[in-house]
Amino acid sequence: METTEAECCTGPGYASPQEAIKAPKEKVVYTICIYTGTGIERPDYLATIDVDPDSPTYSQVIARTEMPTVGDELHHMGWNACSSCHDDSEMSRKYLIIPGVRTTNFYIVDTATDPRNPTLYKTIDGEEIKKKTNLSAPHTVHCLGSDIIVSMLGDANGNAPGGFLHLNKDFEIMGRWEKDITGMKFNYDFWYQPRHNMMVSTEWGAPNTFMPGFDLEDVGKGKYGQQIHFWDFKNKSIERTVDLGEEGLIPLEVRFHHNPDSTHGFVGATLSSNVFHWYKDDAGELQIEKVIDVDAIDVETFPVPMPGLITDILVSMDDKYLYFSNWLHGDLRQYDISDPSNPKLTGQVWIGGLLGKAPVVNGQAIAGAPQMIQLSLDGKRLYVTTSLFSTWDNQFYPDMKQAGGVMLIVDCDNENGGMTINKDFLVDFGKEPNGPARAHETRYPGGDCSSDIWV
Amino acid sequence: MKNREYLSFDVGEDEAIIDAVEAKGHLLPIGCRYGGCITCAAKLLEGKVRQPNGTALNKRQSSAGYILLCVARPKTDCVLEVGVESHDKLYVNPFSVSGGYVPPLKGNKK
Ligand code: FES
Numbered sequence A: 001m002e003t004t005e006a007e008c009c010t011g012p013g014y015a016s017p018q019e020a021i022k023a024p025k026e027k028v029v030y031t032i033c034i035y036t037g038t039g040i041e042r043p044d045y046l047a048t049i050d051v052d053p054d055s056p057t058y059s060q061v062i063a064r065t066e067m068p069t070v071g072d073e074l075h076h077m078g079w080n081a082c083s084s085c086h087d088d089s090e091m092s093r094k095y096l097i098i099p100g101v102r103t104t105n106f107y108i109v110d111t112a113t114d115p116r117n118p119t120l121y122k123t124i125d126g127e128e129i130k131k132k133t134n135l136s137a138p139h140t141v142h143c144l145g146s147d148i149i150v151s152m153l154g155d156a157n158g159n160a161p162g163g164f165l166h167l168n169k170d171f172e173i174m175g176r177w178e179k180d181i182t183g184m185k186f187n188y189d190f191w192y193q194p195r196h197n198m199m200v201s202t203e204w205g206a207p208n209t210f211m212p213g214f215d216l217e218d219v220g221k222g223k224y225g226q227q228i229h230f231w232d233f234k235n236k237s238i239e240r241t242v243d244l245g246e247e248g249l250i251p252l253e254v255r256f257h258h259n260p261d262s263t264h265g266f267v268g269a270t271l272s273s274n275v276f277h278w279y280k281d282d283a284g285e286l287q288i289e290k291v292i293d294v295d296a297i298d299v300e301t302f303p304v305p306m307p308g309l310i311t312d313i314l315v316s317m318d319d320k321y322l323y324f325s326n327w328l329h330g331d332l333r334q335y336d337i338s339d340p341s342n343p344k345l346t347g348q349v350w351i352g353g354l355l356g357k358a359p360v361v362n363g364q365a366i367a368g369a370p371q372m373i374q375l376s377l378d379g380k381r382l383y384v385t386t387s388l389f390s391t392w393d394n395q396f397y398p399d400m401k402q403a404g405g406v407m408l409i410v411d412c413d414n415e416n417g418g419m420t421i422n423k424d425f426l427v428d429f430g431k432e433p434n435g436p437a438r439a440h441e442t443r444y445p446g447g448d449c450s451s452d453i454w455v
Numbered sequence B: 001m002k003n004r005e006y007l008s009f010d011v012g013e014d015e016a017i018i019d020a021v022e023a024k025g026h027l028l029p030i031g032c033r034y035g036g037c038i039t040c041a042a043k044l045l046e047g048k049v050r051q052p053n054g055t056a057l058n059k060r061q062s063s064a065g066y067i068l069l070c071v072a073r074p075k076t077d078c079v080l081e082v083g084v085e086s087h088d089k090l091y092v093n094p095f096s097v098s099g100g101y102v103p104p105l106k107g108n109k110k
Helices: A017-021 A124-132 A215-220 A390-396 B017-023 B061-065 B084-089
Strands: A028-034 A045-050 A061-066 A095-099 A108-112 A119-124 A136-144 A147-154 A163-167 A174-175 A190-193 A197-202 A228-230 A236-245 A252-256 A267-270 A274-280 A286-294 A310-315 A321-328 A331-334 A342-349 A373-375 A379-387 A406-412 A417-419 A438-443 B041-046 B066-068 B079-081
Touching: A095 A147, A108 A417, A119 A124, A124 A136, A124 A163, A124 A174, A136 A190, A147 A342, A190 A252, A215 A342, A228 A252, A236 A286, A252 A310, A252 A379, A267 A310, A274 A310, A310 A373, A321 A373, A379 A438, A406 A438, A438 B079, B041 B084
Parallel strands: none
Antiparallel strands: A028 A045, A028 A438, A045 A061, A095 A108, A108 A119, A136 A147, A147 A163, A163 A174, A190 A197, A197 A228, A228 A236, A252 A267, A267 A274, A274 A286, A310 A321, A321 A331, A331 A342, A373 A379, A379 A406, A406 A417, B041 B066, B041 B079
């Protein structure tokens, strides 16, 4: 039965990606702020940032929701409910689930009671999760209907391969989600496409490997991943593992098309700095191909060529553009993926980075480079922050611990392509009241371009 | 602790150094508490400690004198440099040092 918007919009989110694109413009965004590894012994927190150009506090942090513990390293976060529950009037998008990757503590933050000042609603103790599931180091949080699934990168002692934690809608620990992880050496990000019973997961390394920092010796010893896994989503088991080989070292962020009927998706191989595209062909066979290759660059005095390091990728809600950041080189790129097998570079901007191309942006010295990106639902504003992970920040951008991170907006032309840095917006997390903080993932109250899935 | 005005603590032979420090109400960087995340690294300037093998420190970091306060137990009196200020030699950009594994990265253009 066809439903009109007035009839159907009882649950959270939107009926379709097309409806999401028409959503009202975001007024506030939430960003993870981190003191871990800065020398400031304070808990990490969730910053609420005013992004309404008509507001007197535009481009400022208007609230800080501090977690109770020091040293969590908040990292990624997800919602208790998204558009996958759009038909369920019992559900609402009320809580952000924010895990600490170093402690495995989970914080459930209420953003609905007052979206401009979120409050801590519940804490799940990391020790309890380790004890009940033998899992640690939480990463990606997705809801699947009323269940919440989190990729966990290690066992309780920080060894690979980890697995998937299952929480119910009341945030109770249900145990492990997956039935079979045969073939999985490591875990990292995942995304699913229910209409095709597909899920894809990627590989970073064991927490004991990546937590202390990035060491090329560990790559040589095979302690970082180069496989991606295609799951039988309903059966919770890996159906096919693809080794991406030498050109697919450390596949991290994974994105399906938003269109729930599509089988196309993309994954960024971070160390190799290549983007791979997969889809099912007319015969239902899985195809996977490298479609973007960012060259490494010989830096004077560096004996090893330096890769771009594609640390985050994102697909616009209309599935027309792919964005990604080269965290070491310092550029952000926009590709037209109307033909997903032949992406065309349509925009590029430079922010900080180790090549010295844009040390100062909007009058602000940048200690870092574009890293986490989040796009407005209408595809026009890309929110960018600069921190990757505290120990890796300290290796590549040691000044960030004194200077803090920044958030910028990059205006995107989503008709003809092109990107420009918005001159009026800058959040300098170096000026936070308790001292300079790193800034990581960003989300919007109503759902964004990496949160929602349609069943 | 050299860079905390030589604050000193009595640490039992079977006690993790961080536990003694925290018991006295002092804060130092801390994360996983099992030797896996390196947040609590400190530089051992004098003395000897016992710590389990297979912690998060790699060879380079250990030979630069780093220990992990969440798992290290003193064997002798120790002098430490603590906190993030002691981390100057803990982190290096791996592309800037030679002699190690070189991954197959294409391009090499300026
Ligand atoms: S707190 Fe993680 S290694 Fe000590």
